[in-house]
Amino acid sequence: MTAERATDNPQVSEEGLQDSMDTLQDSMESRQHLLGSVAAQGVSKVFLPNSTSKVTALEDINLHISPGSFTTLIGPSGCGKSTLLRLVAGLIHPTQGVVQVNGKPADQARKDRDYGMAFQTASLFDWRTVRKNIELPLELMGWRRGARQQRAAEMLELVQLPEFADSYPSELSGGMQQRVAIARALAFKPTLLLMDEPFGALDEMTREHMQAELLHIWEETNTTIIFITHSIPEAVFLSTNVCVMTPRPGRISTQIEIDLGKRTDDTREREDFFASIVKVREALRSQEST
Amino acid sequence: MPDIRWWRKKILLACTGLAGLVALAGLYSLYKVIGRALDDGQRDWWFIGSMLPRSDDRNMPPIRDILAEFNQPTREGGDPLWNLIFDGVLFTLREALVGFVLGVVTGMVIAILLMRFLTLEKGAMPYIIASQTVPLIAIAPIIVIWGRKNFDFLPWEWQDWMSVSLIAVYLTFFPITVNGLRGLQSPNPDSKELMDSYAAGWWQTLWKLRLPASLPFLFPALKIAALASIIGAIVGEISSGQSDGLGFLILDFFTKYSTAPERLYAAIIGAALLGLFAAAVISLAEFILNVHRRQVANAQT
Numbered sequence: 001m002t003a004e005r006a007t008d009n010p011q012v013s014e015e016g017l018q019d020s021m022d023t024l025q026d027s028m029e030s031r032q033h034l035l036g037s038v039a040a041q042g043v044s045k046v047f048l049p050n051s052t053s054k055v056t057a058l059e060d061i062n063l064h065i066s067p068g069s070f071t072t073l074i075g076p077s078g079c080g081k082s083t084l085l086r087l088v089a090g091l092i093h094p095t096q097g098v099v100q101v102n103g104k105p106a107d108q109a110r111k112d113r114d115y116g117m118a119f120q121t122a123s124l125f126d127w128r129t130v131r132k133n134i135e136l137p138l139e140l141m142g143w144r145r146g147a148r149q150q151r152a153a154e155m156l157e158l159v160q161l162p163e164f165a166d167s168y169p170s171e172l173s174g175g176m177q178q179r180v181a182i183a184r185a186l187a188f189k190p191t192l193l194l195m196d197e198p199f200g201a202l203d204e205m206t207r208e209h210m211q212a213e214l215l216h217i218w219e220e221t222n223t224t225i226i227f228i229t230h231s232i233p234e235a236v237f238l239s240t241n242v243c244v245m246t247p248r249p250g251r252i253s254t255q256i257e258i259d260l261g262k263r264t265d266d267t268r269e270r271e272d273f274f275a276s277i278v279k280v281r282e283a284l285r286s287q288e289s290t
Numbered sequence: 291m292p293d294i295r296w297w298r299k300k301i302l303l304a305c306t307g308l309a310g311l312v313a314l315a316g317l318y319s320l321y322k323v324i325g326r327a328l329d330d331g332q333r334d335w336w337f338i339g340s341m342l343p344r345s346d347d348r349n350m351p352p353i354r355d356i357l358a359e360f361n362q363p364t365r366e367g368g369d370p371l372w373n374l375i376f377d378g379v380l381f382t383l384r385e386a387l388v389g390f391v392l393g394v395v396t397g398m399v400i401a402i403l404l405m406r407f408l409t410l411e412k413g414a415m416p417y418i419i420a421s422q423t424v425p426l427i428a429i430a431p432i433i434v435i436w437g438r439k440n441f442d443f444l445p446w447e448w449q450d451w452m453s454v455s456l457i458a459v460y461l462t463f464f465p466i467t468v469n470g471l472r473g474l475q476s477p478n479p480d481s482k483e484l485m486d487s488y489a490a491g492w493w494q495t496l497w498k499l500r501l502p503a504s505l506p507f508l509f510p511a512l513k514i515a516a517l518a519s520i521i522g523a524i525v526g527e528i529s530s531g532q533s534d535g536l537g538f539l540i541l542d543f544f545t546k547y548s549t550a551p552e553r554l555y556a557a558i559i560g561a562a563l564l565g566l567f568a569a570a571v572i573s574l575a576e577f578i579l580n581v582h583r584r585q586v587a588n589a590q591t
Contacts, residue, residue, distance in 0.1 A: 091486050110489050117487040123480040127502045136498065140488050194487075 034103030036067030036191040036224035038088055043097035044249075045083055057083040059249035061097070065241070067191070070218060070225045072235040072242045074280065080250025081228045085194050088226060089117060102191060113141065115192035116185030120200045122177035124169040124184075131156070131165040134184045141188060155183035158217060175206040179213065186221060195227045199234070208268075211237055215263055232284070236276045237263060244283040254283040315353050322350055351552045356559070359552035371553060375539065375560040382523050382535040383564060385451050389458025390519040394512070396459060397466025402496070404467070405474045422464050426522065430457050430529035450532050457526035461518040469511035473504025509576045516568040524561065536561055 043061040048054045058080040065071050073081045086092045087099050090110035101109035109115065116137075124133045134152040135143075143151075156162045159179040169177055178198055185193055199207045211234060218225055229235050235242050236258055244254040258276050260267055267273055325345025343349065351359075360372040368374075400418070404411040437453035477499050485495045527537025536557065543554040 086483075089487055091483055110487065113489060115487070117484065119480040119484070121478065121480050123478070123484050125481070125499070125502065127505070137488050140485075140490050140494055140498070 033067075036222075037100075037102065038063065038065040038192065038224070038226065039098075039100045040064075040084075040087070041098050041100075043084075043087060043094045043099055045080070045087060045092070046095045049095065056249040058087070058094075059251055061250075061252060063243065063252060065224060065226065067224055068222050069241055070227065070239045072227045072229055072239040073245060074229055074232065074235045074242060075245030075250075075284070076247055077230075078250075079245040079247040081245055082196055083250065084245075085196055085226060085228055089115065089194055109192075113137070113188060114190055115194055116188070116190045118178070118181045118185045118193070118195045118198045120197040122169070122174075122181040124177055124180055126169045129166050129168055130161065130172070130180050133169065133180055134187050136184060137187050151187055152183075155187050158186070158220065159183045159213070173206075174202055175210055178202065178210060182214070182217065186217070186223065189221070191224060193223045193225045195225065197228050197230065200230065207234070212263070212265070214238065232277050232280050233268070236260075236273060236280060237268065242280055244280065253286075256280055256283060318350070319353060321345060322352065325350070348548070348551055351555060356552045356555045359550070359556050364553065371556055375536070375557060378534070378536040378539045378557075379560050379564050381451070382520065382527065382537065383567075385454045385526070385535065386458055386516075386519040386523040386564075386568070388452070389455040389522060390462055390516055392455065393459040393462025393515060393519060394466050397463035397511075397515070398470050400463065400467045401470035401474055404471050405500070406492075411471070418464065418467060421460070426457065426461065426525050427529050429460070430526050433457055433460075433526075434530040450530060451534070454523055454526035454530060454532055454535070457530075458519040458522035461522035462515045465511040465514040465518065466508070469507045470504055473507030474500045476507060477503045505579065509572065512575075513569055513572045516572050517565050520561070520565055520568060536564070 040061050040063040043058060043063075044056065045058040046054055046056050061084060063084075073084060075081055083092070087094055088101060088106055090099075090101070090106035090108075093107065099106040102112075102114050104112075124130075125136065128136070131149070131152045134155050135148045138148040138151060153162065153165070156165055159182060161176060161179055161183070164172060164176065164180075169180070172180065181198065182193075182195075185195075199210050202210060214225075215238065217223075227235075227238060229238075237260075239258055242256045242258060243252050244256065245251065246253045256276070256279055260270070260272060260276065322345045325343075347355070360375075361370050363370050364374060404414065433456050434450060434453040437448050437450065437456070441448040474496075481499055481503075482495070485499055490498070523535065524537040524540065526532070527535040528541050532538060539557045540554065540561070543550070543557050547554055
């Protein structure tokens with residue numbers, strides 16, 4: 001990704017090239033440890049601040065997400081999970097505080113295409129084939145056709161759907177559509193993947209299968225993932241870090257680290273898996289009583 | 291690759307179409323038979339009879355005569371009627387086609403502007419709707435006179451058929467604007483956020499998301515617009531005195547109806563065939579662009 005960007009500007013003169021390479025090297029080194037990191041400091045978000053129906057969606061959010069981690073945001077409806085994710089995505093802007101992605105402002109990270117995003121609906125364009133859907137972000141970034149096709153084939157391999165390259169989304173099951181959406185989100189190899197309840201509409205069996213699939217992709221790509229869910233077992237099974245959120249106004253009440261090692265199907269039946277579920281459930285419960 | 295079942299379906303469809311045509315001709319002839327019986331002095335006995343349209347050969351020429359008329363020259367030593375109608379259809383088709391293309395472009399540009407500037411939609415929509423309630427017969431001569439007098443700044447010589455095309459544009463753009471706007475606004479919030487998350491610009495979002503998403507909405511409107519452009523061209527010819535097209539033939543045969551009613555019927559058949567042709571071309575384009583598949587996908591979400 002960064003290597004491709006370095007060759008983006010071929011008109012620089014010889015010495016100038018050396019200089020800019022050096023500065024690029026410096027800035028790359030200084031940001032290297034921040035690649036894939038997210039930091040929110042004192043962030044709040046108020047919708048319609050000047051109206052009588054103003055809504056404080058988020059208040060005083062402090063969040064540090066380290067590179068390569070898998071963070072889940074969990075909480076009741078209306079606790080601002082989606083708002084927080086959109087703040088990280090730079091799609092909306094905080095009323096107060098700063099959100100940084102890869103060590104730069106979230107909006108800049110959006111413009112630099114530092115993250116990929118997946119939604120509850122797969123949101124595939126149904127006039128494009130699966131392959132063309134995955135190529136969409138690459139087209140927008142001005143990639144050449146050959147490179148696009150090659151990457152799309154790679155991504156289809158990653159989500160294990162290579163035989164569906166020329167199918168249309170309507171010919172795929174819900175789970176397959178979500179896998180394509182994930183492939184599309186990862187097509188340009190972003191350092192960060194934002195997922196807004198991507199498995200919410202799937203049945204339980206498909207869901208568990210998709211969870212295993214996602215973990216496999218996560219291990220293979222080393223991408224930082226922020227994942228929204230309503231399901232406690234899903235949060236525990238997937239993440240290294242669960243953020244429990246409370247509504248009105250939305251806050252992060254508890255952060256729970258999950259250490260279950262490498263997840264397999266057996267993990268779901270292990271003692272410490274249940275223990276972690278209980279921990280998250282109690283954290284969710286305790287806020288109800290207060 | 292279309293299989294046997296696909297072909298069977300198509301053949302069945304063609305048969306249904308032919309059967310419809312035969313049934314229509316049959317009903318027409320049957321009514322003539324009943325009507326003739328009524329006309330033979332029995333109308334008074336059967337009081338309903340006096341309310342039904344007359345079915346003598348002047349008011350309803352026999353189908354055989356209408357078909358035979360196609361081969362007759364309209365005047366001594368002239369071309370047969372079908373030749374005249376064919377030329378008229380071609381001439382009107384050209385006017386309608388130019389009007390259709392310009393109308394679709396105009397309609398889409400207006401739809402995109404309305405989509406881009408939401409306040410414009412609220413403010414301009416009443417005028418766009420009002421424009422369609424103005425009688426075409428009234429503005430057609432104005433456009434023709436304008437064409438002759440005011441368009442001399444153009445690098446080419448303005449001809450009356452171009453004015454007729456402009457009249458067709460006036461009828462064509464409306465369905466395109468209305469359906470196009472709905473289509474452009476049809477992508478769900480997730481799709482728009484997706485494009486935002488890729489930092490896609492307004493034009494990129496228009497080109498990659500909104501325009502393709504509008505196609506299933508656009509094709510029904512294109513069919514209406516194609517027919518509207520033909521009606522616009524025919525009415526435009528009649529009210530502008532254009533003397534080469536189908537509209538003129540209809541007007542001409544109307545004045546000679548009392549001596550040769552078959553000709554007006556023949557001209558109407560010509561107009562109907564032109565309309566069918568236009569609708570078929572749009573359907574073919576829809577089929578090639580595979581819009582049907584998209585609609586299936588839309589229905590699922």
